[in-house]
Amino acid sequence: MLPMRFKKPYRKLMLVAMVAGLLSAGCGQQYVMLNPAGPVGQKELHLMILASVAMAIVIAVVFVLFFYAIIRFRDKPGNTAPYRPDWHSHKWLEILWWVLPAVLLTVIAIPTVKTTYALDRLPKSKQKPVVIDVTSLTWKWLFQYPGQQVATVNYAVIPTGVPVLFELTADSPMNAFWVPQLGGMEYTMPNRVLPLWLEASKSGIYAGRSGQYSGTGFEKMTFNIKAVSPQAFQTWAHETHSTARPMSMYDYNQLLKFNTVGTATYSNYPLDTFPTIASGFTLNGTGMYMTMRNKNSITYMPMSAKP
Amino acid sequence: MSFSHLAHTLFPPSVRLPDILLIDVGLVLAGLGILGLLTKTRRWGWLWREWLTTVDHKKIAVMYMIAALVMLLRGGIDAEMLRAQLAAPGAHFMPASQYDEVFTTHGTIMIFFMAMPFIFALFNAVVPLMIGARDVAFPRLNAMSYWLFAAGAILFNLSFIIGGSPNAGWTGYPPYSELLFNPGPGENYYFLSLLIAGMGTTMTGINFLVTIVRMRAPGMTLMRMPLFIWSAMVTSALVLFAFPPLTVALAMSLFDRVFGSSFFTLAHGGMPMMYVNLFWLFGHPEVYILVIPLFGVFSEVVATFSKKQLFGYPIMVVSILAIMFLSYGTWVHHFFTMGAGPGVNVFFGLSTMLIAIPTGVKIFNWIFTMWGGRVQYTVAMLYQLAFIPTFVIGGATGVLLAVVPADYQFHNSYFLIAHFHNVIIGGTLFGLLSALYYWWPKMFGMKLNEQQGKWAFWLFFIGFWVTFTPQYLLGLKGMTRRIYTYPSGLGWHNLNVISTVGALIMGAGFVVLVFNLVWSYVYGERDLTGDPWDGRTLEWSLPSPVPEYNFARIPVVHSRDAWWDMKQKGQSLAALRPEDVHDIEMPKNSPIPFLLGVAFFVVGFGMTFKWWPIVIVGGLGIVLCLLFTGFDYDDHHHLQADTVRQSEASLGRLQG
Numbered sequence: 001m002l003p004m005r006f007k008k009p010y011r012k013l014m015l016v017a018m019v020a021g022l023l024s025a026g027c028g029q030q031y032v033m034l035n036p037a038g039p040v041g042q043k044e045l046h047l048m049i050l051a052s053v054a055m056a057i058v059i060a061v062v063f064v065l066f067f068y069a070i071i072r073f074r075d076k077p078g079n080t081a082p083y084r085p086d087w088h089s090h091k092w093l094e095i096l097w098w099v100l101p102a103v104l105l106t107v108i109a110i111p112t113v114k115t116t117y118a119l120d121r122l123p124k125s126k127q128k129p130v131v132i133d134v135t136s137l138t139w140k141w142l143f144q145y146p147g148q149q150v151a152t153v154n155y156a157v158i159p160t161g162v163p164v165l166f167e168l169t170a171d172s173p174m175n176a177f178w179v180p181q182l183g184g185m186e187y188t189m190p191n192r193v194l195p196l197w198l199e200a201s202k203s204g205i206y207a208g209r210s211g212q213y214s215g216t217g218f219e220k221m222t223f224n225i226k227a228v229s230p231q232a233f234q235t236w237a238h239e240t241h242s243t244a245r246p247m248s249m250y251d252y253n254q255l256l257k258f259n260t261v262g263t264a265t266y267s268n269y270p271l272d273t274f275p276t277i278a279s280g281f282t283l284n285g286t287g288m289y290m291t292m293r294n295k296n297s298i299t300y301m302p303m304s305a306k307p
Numbered sequence: 308m309s310f311s312h313l314a315h316t317l318f319p320p321s322v323r324l325p326d327i328l329l330i331d332v333g334l335v336l337a338g339l340g341i342l343g344l345l346t347k348t349r350r351w352g353w354l355w356r357e358w359l360t361t362v363d364h365k366k367i368a369v370m371y372m373i374a375a376l377v378m379l380l381r382g383g384i385d386a387e388m389l390r391a392q393l394a395a396p397g398a399h400f401m402p403a404s405q406y407d408e409v410f411t412t413h414g415t416i417m418i419f420f421m422a423m424p425f426i427f428a429l430f431n432a433v434v435p436l437m438i439g440a441r442d443v444a445f446p447r448l449n450a451m452s453y454w455l456f457a458a459g460a461i462l463f464n465l466s467f468i469i470g471g472s473p474n475a476g477w478t479g480y481p482p483y484s485e486l487l488f489n490p491g492p493g494e495n496y497y498f499l500s501l502l503i504a505g506m507g508t509t510m511t512g513i514n515f516l517v518t519i520v521r522m523r524a525p526g527m528t529l530m531r532m533p534l535f536i537w538s539a540m541v542t543s544a545l546v547l548f549a550f551p552p553l554t555v556a557l558a559m560s561l562f563d564r565v566f567g568s569s570f571f572t573l574a575h576g577g578m579p580m581m582y583v584n585l586f587w588l589f590g591h592p593e594v595y596i597l598v599i600p601l602f603g604v605f606s607e608v609v610a611t612f613s614k615k616q617l618f619g620y621p622i623m624v625v626s627i628l629a630i631m632f633l634s635y636g637t638w639v640h641h642f643f644t645m646g647a648g649p650g651v652n653v654f655f656g657l658s659t660m661l662i663a664i665p666t667g668v669k670i671f672n673w674i675f676t677m678w679g680g681r682v683q684y685t686v687a688m689l690y691q692l693a694f695i696p697t698f699v700i701g702g703a704t705g706v707l708l709a710v711v712p713a714d715y716q717f718h719n720s721y722f723l724i725a726h727f728h729n730v731i732i733g734g735t736l737f738g739l740l741s742a743l744y745y746w747w748p749k750m751f752g753m754k755l756n757e758q759q760g761k762w763a764f765w766l767f768f769i770g771f772w773v774t775f776t777p778q779y780l781l782g783l784k785g786m787t788r789r790i791y792t793y794p795s796g797l798g799w800h801n802l803n804v805i806s807t808v809g810a811l812i813m814g815a816g817f818v819v820l821v822f823n824l825v826w827s828y829v830y831g832e833r834d835l836t837g838d839p840w841d842g843r844t845l846e847w848s849l850p851s852p853v854p855e856y857n858f859a860r861i862p863v864v865h866s867r868d869a870w871w872d873m874k875q876k877g878q879s880l881a882a883l884r885p886e887d888v889h890d891i892e893m894p895k896n897s898p899i900p901f902l903l904g905v906a907f908f909v910v911g912f913g914m915t916f917k918w919w920p921i922v923i924v925g926g927l928g929i930v931l932c933l934l935f936t937g938f939d940y941d942d943h944h945h946l947q948a949d950t951v952r953q954s955e956a957s958l959g960r961l962q963g
Contacts, residue, residue, distance in 0.1 A: 030798030032785040033716050041716075048713045055703035058667065062699045065674050070692055073613070075681035084679040088616040097671040098664065105660045108710060112660075113653050116711040120649040138488075173483035174579060176644060176719060180785045184715020185644050189580065190482065190573050194646035211644075211719040211787045213476055214483055216403040219790035 032180040037206060037227070038199040039123075040183030043115050050111060054104045061100070119183075122163055122197050129165040129197065130233075132156060133274045136168075136175035136188040136210065138258045139217035144269055148237035151247050153255065153264040154223045159233035160203050166196045169275055171256065175218075176211030179225050185211045193275055200227035220260045241267045249273075316916060319491065321404060321471040331468055360896040362446035365853060367453050368431035368750060372743075374460060375425035376821075378416050381464065383817055385413035390774075390810040393803050396795040403791040407474040408493070410789055412467065414477025415497065418597070419504060420460045422731070425739045426542070426600045427452075427508075430515055432750050434539050436846035438532070439524025439864065441857045444517040446894035447942065452507040452514065454904025459504025462911045466496035470915065473497035476789060478586055479560065481571035481579045486564050495915040498561040503907045505550050505557070512546030515539055524845070526864035530624070533844045533867070534617060537624055538603025541631045542596050548635070549592035556585035565917060580645060587638040595634040597731065599627060601738025602669060605691050608745050609673050611840050612688040613680030616868060619672040626665035633662040643714045652711045659709035663702060670699055685840070686760035690741035693768045694733060701729030704779070722782025725775045732771055740767070740820075748839050752852040753831035759823040766816030774809030777802035843871035848879075850958045856946055859955050860887045883961050891946040899939070903932040 029035055036042045072081050122129055133144040134156075143156040158164045168177050170188040178185035182198040200206065210221035228236065247266035252273050255261070345351055358366060388409050392400040401409070431449070435442055443449050466472045473493040475484035484494045519540045523532070532540075559570040560582060569575035571582045610617045617623065639647065639655035673695060682688070704726040708714050717723055748754050781802050786793065793799050838847040845862060846853075848870045860883060866872040873879065906928030913921030955961045 031780075031783045033720075033783045044712045044716050047710050048707060048716070051707045051710045051713060055706055059699055059703055062670060062674070063696060065671075065678075066695055069674050069677040070682055073677055073680050073682050075614070075683045079681070082679055083614075083681060085615045087679050088618050088620065090675075093671075093675065094619055094622055094668075097668055101664045101667040105663060105706070108706065109657055109660055112656055112710045112712070116649045116653050116656070119712055119715075173488055173573075174480060178785075178787070180716060184712065185718055186646055186715070187642070187644050189645075191576070192580075192646075196646075207785070209785070209787060213407075213789035215488065216407060216791070219792060 032207070035181060036183070037181040037204060038183060038201050040119060040198050041181055043119065044184055047108075047111060047115055051108045054108050058101060058104060119197075122165065123199075127162050129163040130159060131165045131167065132158070133167045134169070134177055134188065135274060136170045136172050136177070136214075136221070137255050138172040138215060139210075139221045139260050140255060141177075141208075141210075141221065141223045142252075142255060142273075144274055145237065146274075148241060149268050150237055150240045150244065151266040151269040153261060153266075155226065155263045156223065157226045157228060157233060157236050158200060159230040160200045160227045162230060163197050163199045166198065167274075168194045168196060171273075173214040174212050175214050175221065177208070178211040179206050179208035181206045182225065187212060191275065200225070203227045203229060215258070217258070217260045240265055243267070247273075316492075317469050319471050321408070321491070322468055324402070324405060326401075327468060334468070355898075356896065359901045360898045362442075362450045362894045362896055362900070363855060364431045364435055364443050364446065364449060365750070367449055368428045368433075370453060371424045371428035371431060371456075372750070374457065375421050375428060375739075376824075378421040378424070378460065379817070380821075382413055382416040382421050383814060385409045385416065387810055387814055389413060390807040392792070394807040395804075396793055396800050398792055404474065406791045407789075408467065408472035411473050411476050411497070412463075415463065415473070415501075417731075418477060418593070419501060420456075420463065422597050422735050422739070423504075423508060424456055424460075426597070427456075427511055429600060429604070429739075429742050429746065430511070430539050430542075432746055433846055434515060434518060434536065435522070436749070436849060436853060436857060437536055437844050438519060438522060438527060439845050439858060439862045439869075440518065440522040441861075441891065442894055443514050444522055445514050447897055447900060447936065448510050449514050450897070450900035451903055452511040454900045455507030455510070455907055456504045458904040458908040458911065459500040459502075459507070462503065462908055462915075463496060463500035465912070466493055466500075470496065478583075478590070479557075480586075481560060481563070481582050482573040482577070484560060484564075485572050485577075487573060492915045495561070495564060498557045498564070499911040499915055502554060502557050502561070503911050505554055506907075508546055509550045509554075512543040512550070514543075516543040516547065519543070524862050524864050527869070530621070531864055531867045531869070533603075534606035534620070534623055534627075535600075535603035535844075537627055538599045538601075538606070541627050542599050545592045545596045545599070545631060545634065549589045549596065551589075552585045553589035553593075556582050556589070561914075565914060583642055583645070584638070587641045588635075590641065591638040592634045594727075594731075595630055598734040598738070599630065601694075601735055601742070602627065604738050604742040604745070605673060605694060606676075607844065608687050608691050608741050609676045610868070611745075611842055612683045612685055612691075613677045614683070614841070615676060615680030617672070618675040618678070619668075620867065622668060623672055626668045629665040630662060633658060633665075637662060640709060640714070642718075643711050644718050649711075656709050656711040656714075660706060663706050663709075666702060670695060670702075685744070686755070686757055686764055687741045687745040687840075689761065689764050690737045690744070693764070694737045694741070697733030697737065697768075697771070698730060701726060701733050704729060717782065719788050720782035721778045721786045721788060724788050725778035725782060728771075728775050728778075732775075737767075740764075745840070746846075747827075748834040748851050749837075749846055749849075750852065751828070753827060753833050754839055755827045756823055756831060759819060759826065763816050763819040763823055766812055766819060770809050770812030770814075770816055772809070773812055774806050777806040777809075781806075838870075843868040845870050848873070850960065854954055854958070856891045856893060856951060859883055859891075859951050859960070883955055885952055885961060888948045888951050888955065888961075890948050891951060892943055893946050895942050895944050897936070897939070897942065899932050899936045903929065903936075906932055 034045060036045050131145070131147055133146060135142040135144070141154050142151065144151045166177065168186055168188040169192060170190045172190070175188045176185045177188055177196065179198065182200060186194050186196040188194070204227055206225045206227065208223045208225055210218055244265045244267040246268040247270065249270050251266070252270060345354060358370065361367065388401065389406070392398055392406055470492040473479065473496055475489060475494055475497070479494065479497055482488065519536055559568070562568040563570055563572055563577070569577045571577045571579045606617055606623060636658045637655055639651060640659045643652050643656070704722070708717050708723065708726060744755055744760055781799055784798055786799050834851040837850040840847070848862065849857065862869065906925050909925030909928060910922050913919070913925055952961060
């Protein structure tokens with residue numbers, strides 16, 4: 001996180017520098033990275049803006065010197081600029097251009113470190129996160145809700161204002177789970193479970209897609225995340241659990257085929273379709289863990305302990 | 308194996324597309340035409356003696372350069388096809404499977420079979436001349452490097468007409484590249500051709516490292532070496548330590564596919580992320596292998612065409628060495644999204660930012676080299692002038708990608724695509740073209756037409772920005788790389804159209820470039836002085852093109868910019884006294900490198916299809932070649948002093 005006093009000025013600068021024209025042209029909403037709908041995307045956007053401003057300073061300095069040099073010292077008759085063919089060093093100038101980039105990069109580096117650690121922890125003093133187990137298949141997405149006992153294909157429903165813990169794995173080649181308006185991506189890998197927390201601040205439909213090529217149907221691996229109020233989410237989960245038909249092992253095996261499918265909704269699902277034992281990294285930065293899943297609970301164990 | 312089965316293995320449906328069949332016909336006709344022409348003009352002996360068996364670094368440079376330009380054509384056509392497919396939403400310019408093959412071959416060819424050989428062409432053409440040597444340290448090994456590269460390149464390019472191209476991206480990540488998802492021979496082609504070419508590359512690294520350390524002219528201390536030599540030395544060191552992880556990763560993947568091991572497979576506890584780590588442990592130094600030589604080129608070009616000494620030489624050396632060491636410690640930034648935890652990600656994010664500092668320092672030094680000079684806008688210099696702003700912007704977006712949380716968004720989006728084309732085209736390609744115009748007179752003895760060169764330059768430069776500016780914006784709009792097509796309504800269409808127009812402008816630039824090369828070869832102004840640019844380094848002290856033995860007498864170096872210094876003092880290497888010329892020991896031509904390349908090609912082709920008898924035949928060929936060359940002591944000959952004197956006299960460089 002950045003100190004508050006830094007936020008406002010560079011947000012304004014950003015507006016001026018990068019997106020003002022685009023927003024006024026009326027297509028600003030399509031710049032999904034610049035229109036985050038949750039705290040994770042917001043933090044990532046802040047860093048993009050900070051880094052862009054710092055880099056804009058470097059670019060401006062270089063451009064001014066560069067264009068001055070190539071115009072002033074152009075080889076043409078009658079050029080009165082001083083010609084010093086043996087001038088090859090200047091101690092203070094050289095120190096200056098080691099220091100200038102170093103300072104600007106330090107300005108970027110400190111919030112980078114802070115935010116990287118911050119994004120690796122579920123926010124404290126909030127509600128208990130909703131856990132969604134995500135499996136990338138060839139070429140579709142399966143979402144399983146261990147807490148709500150429902151499963152969906154190629155779409156997911158989440159409550160607003162509550163952190164959502166996506167646990168990512170793959171029963172396919174590697175893919176990347178990405179919902180740009182909520183925040184950045186994370187790989188889905190076979191035999192691994194990686195955690196990613198995202199949160200929607202306002203209700204809406206947020207488009208997601210795979211960010212990692214996995215074959216000829218990969219560009220069709222899109223899905224929508226529907227963010228609704230926590231009450232509506234509870235209602236949806238409850239209704240789905242009681243009305244939709246359960247997912248059978250046959251249904252799951254159908255999903256393993258190499259094809260694309262539409263959306264689907266299930267109540268229960270076979271538990272062993274998500275890795276019951278897999279390794280990954282914890283969300284709190286304490287290193288590798290193993291997940292152990294029972295009927296309604298998940299336990300995380302450090303890698304050193306035996307399951 | 309029945310005939311129909313064989314036919315299906317060699318020509319599966321993926322290589323029976325109409326455009327590929329058309330190319331098949333064209334290749335057969337062109338091949339027959341070349342064979343006929345060689346026979347009719349009785350050039351077979353000439354081809355064998357002068358080119359196929361040569362160990363002369365200058366001729367090897369020419370072969371590398373021709374190969375690189377042909378591969379630039381191939382990779383460029385791939386790029387145009389990709390842009391055509393993406394120009395409209397929901398387009399079906401080609402099938403999805405072919406699109407996957409084309410982006411794979413585009414990346415692989417541009418990196419391994421265009422940029423690398425082009426860089427080695429420059430090393431071969433210039434390094435021995437710049438350090439005052441008569442050849443590289445191991446001339447026959449040098450030829451072997453070339454023929455291994457050629458074997459790899461031909462094997463790779465064969466894939467799209469026989470058996471099917473690889474389709475797992477230029478990085479070939481498992482498990483998608485494993486047998487389960489990729490049963491055809493395509494990925495075998497990829498792994499084998501890169502393994503074979505990679506061996507050649509490693510040997511080139513060793514060769515130039517030894518050449519530069521051991522064979523500099525007397526007086527050329529390390530701190531008197533031209534910056535291009537420093538960059539060649541650092542690049543060679545990078546090659547030496549970066550290619551082993553690649554070789555390991557490729558070989559293990561090949562084992563998974565051919566011998567059924569499970570290093571990186573989905574099943575049996577394979578670990579795909581290990582491949583990704585090994586690949587980028589090579590891959591990140593590789594991007595510096597691709598750009599550091601051009602930093603060297605720019606350092607020579609900017610000094611020559613500013614008529615001024617390079618600014619901050621010691622700082623330039625320090626920064627290039629800093630980049631060399633730091634480049635080994637940044638590879639994880641290619642996959643921050645692997646979930647390796649914040650500690651790892653922060654380490655590699657900061658190391659990536661750190662490497663921006665020495666790179667930025669070099670930019671300032673180039674600008675201040677022009678400061679107080681006289682900047683001449685030749686084509687070589689125009690590429691340098693285009694490089695500075697382009698590379699600064701590419702470097703700035705690179706710093707954005709190093710900001711770990713921001714990279715979670717940028718990763719694999721078109722923002723990333725725009726960034727790396729920004730630095731690879733803005734740095735590597737502009738540098739290669741700058742070098743092409745700068746050293747062409749030395750290599751071929753005539754200048755390239757400047758007017759046509761400027762046309763090509765502006766088309767490349769404008770085309771580049773028209774192509775890649777929209778791609779930055781597409782990234783911000785959430786477009787990910789390697790997608791075959793996209794629906795309308797996401798706001799991606801117009802930007803993609805602009806990008807495709809840009810690609811066509813760059814294509815026009817390539818056409819003008821080729822026209823420029825051919826026109827200048829026939830009508831170009833001959834370089835009679837050997838020093839057309841009023842150069843600063845030793846290669847310009849020699850006639851163009853350079854005689855076989857390079858230096859009739861090895862020069863003695865007294866300062867940096869040795870040739871400039873000699874000219875200032877009124878000295879010249881052209882004024883040679885007959886008694887200064889002695890017998891010269893030269894390496895002898897050998898057919899072994901060429902035959903070794905053929906043998907490796909046979910092994911590669913056989914293993915691609917798992918035809919073991921062919922592999923064994925090729926393997927025996929390799930063993931025989933190595934045995935012969937190992938016991939062949941008759942590997943050099945002496946040029947008589949009289950021959951050298953005659954040659955120098957005919958060039959007007961002998962006194963009396």
